[in-house]
Amino acid sequence: MNSRTYRIKNLHLVAVVVWSGLFTNSLYAIDPAVVEAQQRRVAVVNEVSPTVVAIFSASGEGGGGSGVLISADGYVLSNYHVTSGAGDFMKCGLNDGKLYDAVIVGIDPTGDVALLKMLGRDDFPIAKIGDSDALHAGDWVYAMGNPFLLATDFKPTVTYGIVSGVHRYQYPAGTILEYTDCIQTDSSINPGNSGGPLFNDAGELVGINGRGSFEKRGRVNSGAGYAISINQIMNFLGHLKSGRIVDHATLGATVASVSDGSVVVESILEESAAYRRGLREGDEIVSFAGRPIRSVNQYKNILGIYPKGWKLPLEYRRNQEKETVQVRLRGLHAQSEIIPGQKKKPQPPGKEGAQKKAPKEPEVPAEFAKIYEKKTGFANYHFNQQEQNRILGRLNQWGDYASRNGLWKISGKDQKGNPFKVELSNEQATLSYGGKVWKQSFDGSELTTDPPNTGGLLVALHHLRLFMTHHGFLFSEFMYLGTEPLDGLGNRVDVLTSELTSVQSRWYFSDKDQTFLGFDTQVRPDTDEAEIRFSKLKEFGELKFPSHWSVSSGGANSVEWIIESIQLSPGPKPTGKQVTSR
Amino acid sequence: MNWVFVHLLRKTLCCIIIAGGMSLSCVSTVANADDSQAAVRSIQSRMVKIFGAGGLRNLYSYSTGFLASPDGHIVTVWSHVLDQDRVTVILANGRKETAVVLGAEPQLDLAVLKIEREGLQLPYFDLENHASAAPGTRVLAFSNMFKVATGDEPLSILHGVIAAKTKLTARRGAYEVPYDGPVYIIDAITNNPGAGGGLVTNTQGELLAMIGKELRNNESNTWINYAMPMSELTPVIKQIMTGDYVSQETKPDGEDNPLRYQPLDFGLLMIADVVFRTPAFIEVVDANSLAEELGLKPGDLILFVNDNLVQSCRELRQEFGRLEAGDDLSLTIRRDDKLMTVDAIVPRKVNEN
Numbered sequence: 043m044n045s046r047t048y049r050i051k052n053l054h055l056v057a058v059v060v061w062s063g064l065f066t067n068s069l070y071a072i073d074p075a076v077v078e079a080q081q082r083r084v085a086v087v088n089e090v091s092p093t094v095v096a097i098f099s100a101s102g103e104g105g106g107g108s109g110v111l112i113s114a115d116g117y118v119l120s121n122y123h124v125t126s127g128a129g130d131f132m133k134c135g136l137n138d139g140k141l142y143d144a145v146i147v148g149i150d151p152t153g154d155v156a157l158l159k160m161l162g163r164d165d166f167p168i169a170k171i172g173d174s175d176a177l178h179a180g181d182w183v184y185a186m187g188n189p190f191l192l193a194t195d196f197k198p199t200v201t202y203g204i205v206s207g208v209h210r211y212q213y214p215a216g217t218i219l220e221y222t223d224c225i226q227t228d229s230s231i232n233p234g235n236s237g238g239p240l241f242n243d244a245g246e247l248v249g250i251n252g253r254g255s256f257e258k259r260g261r262v263n264s265g266a267g268y269a270i271s272i273n274q275i276m277n278f279l280g281h282l283k284s285g286r287i288v289d290h291a292t293l294g295a296t297v298a299s300v301s302d303g304s305v306v307v308e309s310i311l312e313e314s315a316a317y318r319r320g321l322r323e324g325d326e327i328v329s330f331a332g333r334p335i336r337s338v339n340q341y342k343n344i345l346g347i348y349p350k351g352w353k354l355p356l357e358y359r360r361n362q363e364k365e366t367v368q369v370r371l372r373g374l375h376a377q378s379e380i381i382p383g384q385k386k387k388p389q390p391p392g393k394e395g396a397q398k399k400a401p402k403e404p405e406v407p408a409e410f411a412k413i414y415e416k417k418t419g420f421a422n423y424h425f426n427q428q429e430q431n432r433i434l435g436r437l438n439q440w441g442d443y444a445s446r447n448g449l450w451k452i453s454g455k456d457q458k459g460n461p462f463k464v465e466l467s468n469e470q471a472t473l474s475y476g477g478k479v480w481k482q483s484f485d486g487s488e489l490t491t492d493p494p495n496t497g498g499l500l501v502a503l504h505h506l507r508l509f510m511t512h513h514g515f516l517f518s519e520f521m522y523l524g525t526e527p528l529d530g531l532g533n534r535v536d537v538l539t540s541e542l543t544s545v546q547s548r549w550y551f552s553d554k555d556q557t558f559l560g561f562d563t564q565v566r567p568d569t570d571e572a573e574i575r576f577s578k579l580k581e582f583g584e585l586k587f588p589s590h591w592s593v594s595s596g597g598a599n600s601v602e603w604i605i606e607s608i609q610l611s612p613g614p615k616p617t618g619k620q621v622t623s624r
Numbered sequence: 625m626n627w628v629f630v631h632l633l634r635k636t637l638c639c640i641i642i643a644g645g646m647s648l649s650c651v652s653t654v655a656n657a658d659d660s661q662a663a664v665r666s667i668q669s670r671m672v673k674i675f676g677a678g679g680l681r682n683l684y685s686y687s688t689g690f691l692a693s694p695d696g697h698i699v700t701v702w703s704h705v706l707d708q709d710r711v712t713v714i715l716a717n718g719r720k721e722t723a724v725v726l727g728a729e730p731q732l733d734l735a736v737l738k739i740e741r742e743g744l745q746l747p748y749f750d751l752e753n754h755a756s757a758a759p760g761t762r763v764l765a766f767s768n769m770f771k772v773a774t775g776d777e778p779l780s781i782l783h784g785v786i787a788a789k790t791k792l793t794a795r796r797g798a799y800e801v802p803y804d805g806p807v808y809i810i811d812a813i814t815n816n817p818g819a820g821g822g823l824v825t826n827t828q829g830e831l832l833a834m835i836g837k838e839l840r841n842n843e844s845n846t847w848i849n850y851a852m853p854m855s856e857l858t859p860v861i862k863q864i865m866t867g868d869y870v871s872q873e874t875k876p877d878g879e880d881n882p883l884r885y886q887p888l889d890f891g892l893l894m895i896a897d898v899v900f901r902t903p904a905f906i907e908v909v910d911a912n913s914l915a916e917e918l919g920l921k922p923g924d925l926i927l928f929v930n931d932n933l934v935q936s937c938r939e940l941r942q943e944f945g946r947l948e949a950g951d952d953l954s955l956t957i958r959r960d961d962k963l964m965t966v967d968a969i970v971p972r973k974v975n976e977n
């Protein structure tokens with residue numbers, strides 16, 4: 043290189059430096075909106091960062107992932123495939139740099155959701171819940187979490203991207219795990235992001251990141267990440283708080299799309315509620331849970347966001363006639379299929395770096411002994427017990443029903459003035475109404491659904507007496523189920539369930555003040571339920587009792603009963619058992 | 625030393641410009657959220673999902689396309705997905721149609737399909753009405769990647785920034801890619817399975833480029849996220865659509881490159897390549913050639929070159945064009961309804977000039 047070119051290049055260097063300097067200065071002066079947009083992003087990230095959780099196994103070995111706080115007392119949402127790898131006791135880090143103990147609460151292996159509880163504070167920062175159905179493709183979203191488990195100070199990593207698609211359906215990959223109605227994003231989702239939050243542009247929680255499409259580029263972000271919609275998770279939240287292993291739902295019918303774009307019933311189980319409500323092969327499904335159905339994926343999407351047992355409106359068409367019915371959804375799986383360690387264990391969606399074998403079941407550490415109880419069908423039965431106590435505590439304010447376990451006599455009249463009289467004892471239920479008398483014995487004889495078209499009111503009333511006097515004590519199964527919309531359309535209510543022989547009952551309580559709102563009793567799995575709703579609580583001597591009952595079954599018009607008198611005798615001998623909870 | 629320093633500074637400068645462009649377009653998207661939603665929907669309504677051959681191992685059976693006429697001309701990438709008589713095309717509204725390949729230009733990795741049903745009045749892109757973009761431009765990428773969307777579900781959208789406009793030097797598997805023209809390099813992972821034939825637009829919804837196949841960089845062996853500018857594709861698309869397309873068969877892959885192997889290098893003269901897919905029949909075998917040594921004869925139909933199906937004389941030339949001296953060469957031929965395979969080592973190319 044001769045000296046001449048050398049000099050020229052030096053000049054060139056100077057010119058470039060000066061120019062770039064000018065450019066830089068003018069850039070920052072260009073448009074305040076740019077700075078404003080950036081400041082807004084920074085503000086959102088600062089606001090939500092304290093709610094993002096880094097999850098590790100208690101031993102520090104094995105699994106890990108991310109989560110997000112949704113309640114001040116420490117409830118955290120994450121992925122099932124994160125907690126299944128991390129174990130029932132975990133360590134959770136927040137961006138304040140502190141590490142907290144956490145315990146598993148409830149799991150949804152099908153939906154890949156887990157609820158855990160962080161301990162030690164009642165003032166945890168919480169994420170604001172957004173509306174995932176309001177998202178559009180193209181909206182900006184923030185994915186936060188602990189990708190590659192690289193944040194040793196627990197400060198979350200932020201990746202910013204757009205919504206690539208909404209209402210996506212992702213097939214189960216050889217397992218029971220499926221992502222329905224999920225959000226697709228190009229925000230970078232990597233191993234370790236699993237369980238972490240997806241926030242919308244306003245910093246509201248719209249999803250839980252958990253899955254990605256990977257192929258030949260390896261198990262890192264390839265531009266297609268998926269988040270479970272927060273609206274789905276909110277449907278399941280009450281169930282998850284029950285400490286149970288929760289299940290998803292099926293209508294009991296398979297559908298297929300036909301050439302004209304409509305979706306028709308291909309086959310249907312005769313014991314399903316949908317069949318009892320009149321749905322048959324060949325009927326066109328018009329809408330479900332208020333959403334129109336135009337493809338099989340849409341049907342799967344909608345079905346996938348609801349828990350087993352919810353009652354939802356189904357609209358179908360046959361010969362140009364449309365019919366809307368309320369259908370209670372069946373469970374998608376046999377319980378053995380969703381209990382970890384039994385049968386097919388759901389595999390993680392294959393992206394967590396942390397997905398080695400779950401650590402060996404540890405001894406329950408002393409500090410967790412009071413908040414963890416193992417029981418089949420539950421992730422942590424302790425939380426079920428807590429919820430039962432919360433609800434039944436309020437019921438005890440109706441009076442000392444525990445001592446009234448003798449003969450019950452209830453009488454009144456219906457809305458037309460026809461009198462009725464009910465007698466209930468341990469051995470028998472009798473109803474005199476409309477000039478007829480119905481009897482049901484409980485000596486092992488077959489249970490009926492009498493009177494006709496009531497779904498088995500006699501059995502239902504018998505179970506009401508068992509429940510009021512002994513709560514769960516006399517049933518073979520009794521638990522807090524979670525929350526569901528009352529009668530498919532109403533407000534969310536807390537639900538307790540009981541089981542005795544073939545009879546299953548659901549007991550409904552206001553989720554606001556735990557008022558006992560009514561119950562459904564199903565005599566056999568293939569029969570319609572007797573549905574009793576209470577109102578107008580009245581004092582009958584020392585006891586409070588609802589004075590208005592609405593009685594119906596199978597979608598038929600209800601009969602209104604006005605209670606005029608109750609006589610609930612003390613039993614021959616109190617059981618001596620504590621009945622508020624076992 | 626100083627020179628390197630200058631170079632670095634230039635790069636820095638370039639980065640600043642990118643940052644500037646990014647922020648500016650960002651503001652415009654923020655300001656017109658409703659407008660962008662409308663633009664997104666408008667683009668998606670003119671795109672299609674394509675389902676065809678494949679489905680084995682790593683060969684996915686789906687790709688993306690976009691409508692170029694109201695009659696159902698569809699532009700997409702030339703790929704194995706089109707290796708069957710008819711492919712299934714799913715319109716944005718979920719309607720299923722069948723389409724046939726109207727023409728293709730493998731040099732550009734480009735194919736134009738035509739929906740068989742006549743009389744359709746479909747929403748389409750006016751290809752003359754495309755834009756170009758400089759590095760730093762914010763873009764959206766629309767595609768059927770990973771087959772996430774089915775039926776009438778809208779295609780996936782990614783966001784990104786044009787990182788560079790450059791010439792493509794890439795390979796697919798072991799082979800060089802014939803196209804070496806200008807491409808946009810994008811900082812988002814646009815080139816996923818099934819994304820080929822998707823669109824890159826600016827945030828105003830103007831057409832910029834077609835997403836290519838999944839390719840690796842020649843030098844670094846990393847995956848490239850690239851798209852071919854519409855300005856490169858539009859003239860050929862128009863020609864194929866109007867039937868004026870003159871196939872560049874006279875200059876297929878590597879034929880203008882004296883370093884590339886041709887059938888004659890092995891002593892093979894193929895039959896006259898007269899139609900779009902002239903089967904690769906051998907017309908003449910030169911005496912004392914490798915072909916003769918291998919026992920090839922006139923009338924043999926060459927079906928596979930190194931396990932790659934060759935469906936035409938042109939594809940044969942492409943496969944030969946990708947060979948290097950010393951490569952294993954395996955030819956599967958059909959002779960009188962019998963299949964036979966011959967193996968050889970590619971000899972050093974003899975340059976006559």
